[in-house]
Structures are given as C-alpha cells and as structure tokens.
Amino acid sequence: MQTDPTLNPRIVIATPAPNPPKVDVDPASTRLQLLEPFKPWDGKDIEGAAVLIKVNSVVNVDTGKEDAVPATARAYKAAGTPWVVVGDENYGEGSSREHAALEPRHLGGVAVIVKSFARIHETNLKKQGMLPLTFADPADYDKIAPTDRIAIKGLTTFAPGKPLTLEGTRTDGSKYSFPVNQTFNANQIAWFKAGSALNAMAAAFAK
Numbered sequence: 001m002q003t004d005p006t007l008n009p010r011i012v013i014a015t016p017a018p019n020p021p022k023v024d025v026d027p028a029s030t031r032l033q034l035l036e037p038f039k040p041w042d043g044k045d046i047e048g049a050a051v052l053i054k055v056n057s058v059v060n061v062d063t064g065k066e067d068a069v070p071a072t073a074r075a076y077k078a079a080g081t082p083w084v085v086v087g088d089e090n091y092g093e094g095s096s097r098e099h100a101a102l103e104p105r106h107l108g109g110v111a112v113i114v115k116s117f118a119r120i121h122e123t124n125l126k127k128q129g130m131l132p133l134t135f136a137d138p139a140d141y142d143k144i145a146p147t148d149r150i151a152i153k154g155l156t157t158f159a160p161g162k163p164l165t166l167e168g169t170r171t172d173g174s175k176y177s178f179p180v181n182q183t184f185n186a187n188q189i190a191w192f193k194a195g196s197a198l199n200a201m202a203a204a205f206a207k
Contacts, residue, residue, distance in 0.1 A: 092121025
C-alpha cells in the first residue's frame, strides 16, 4: 500500500499484486460461472441481426417458433446470430442494475433500438459494449417487424453526435432504412470498440 502526497494523506492507494489470485469455479456448477471478456468490435457494421423482442412478440426467425426470451436468445447465440431489441418509451425504467445490461450482452445482443431510454440503463448498455439507439423519427418504430433482419450501418465512422443508419430486410426481400441517434462520447465509443468498459480499462492498465 502507498499514499500519494498530492492527495489527501489519509487516502491510501492499493499497489497491484504481482501475482493476482486465481478464482477456480467447478465447471459442473449450476450456480456460478466465470465469464470470458466480451469480444471487441470486429471493425465492421452489424449485419443480419434478428429482432429478439418487439413489444410482446418473441419469434425465433430461424425456426419460425415463438418461445421465451432467454431460450430464444440462447438459440441465436448458439447459431452465431446477433440480435437486437426494439422498444418503446423510457426503455429500461426500473432496470438500473448492471445485470440488466450484462445479461443481454452475454446472450449475444448487439443493440437496443427504442423511442427513449431510462438514463442509467442507457449508460449501462454502453458499458457492456452494446449499442443503445433511439429512433430519429419515432414513427419508424412501426416499420420494423419481428421477422425482419437488421443491419446497423455507419460503425466504421462512429463518432460522437453522428447518427447511424438502421437497414431492415423483410421476409419478402424488400428493404427500408432510416437514421437512428446515439449519445456516445469518445470514451464510450472506446468501450464499444474494446467490447466493454472493463475491456477498455484492462487494456489501459496493461500499458
């Protein structure tokens, strides 16, 4: 332990351990699981994402069957299919805990597109490397069907204040597109590119 004389002398700064302890979890445990760091952004726009949820409709577009949200998300993850959530006003109200954003990211979610967010949940989604986006025109919500495939364009030039573009493909092959807004600052964009805020912090500490 050490103190920094430029700070309050009563504040003690912990010195990183040279050999941090290893946490072992039984692979057969049904209660505990060690999560691997989320993968960083692959440098490409998001393509072919399924709509996991729109209002109360949960349809696995790979099978055409309705199912529970977690089961459908796990099926998409196992198939390597990214997915998005489409929501209405004040999305995430009452979901201020980190786990409410951690779980969808863990299950393969890439974006949440809504009319408006509860502020804390929006920030938590950013911390986990997801894209919280809002409709530039709330009426565009009605263009998306639960069976559409979604692309998010403009990520290669992702910058604060610059809208992205949502492109949808319907089952008949027809397409539509419209702008979606984002509130990322430069630091939060670095979280996204690293895969999560924790990944970005770990990379910074490793330098």
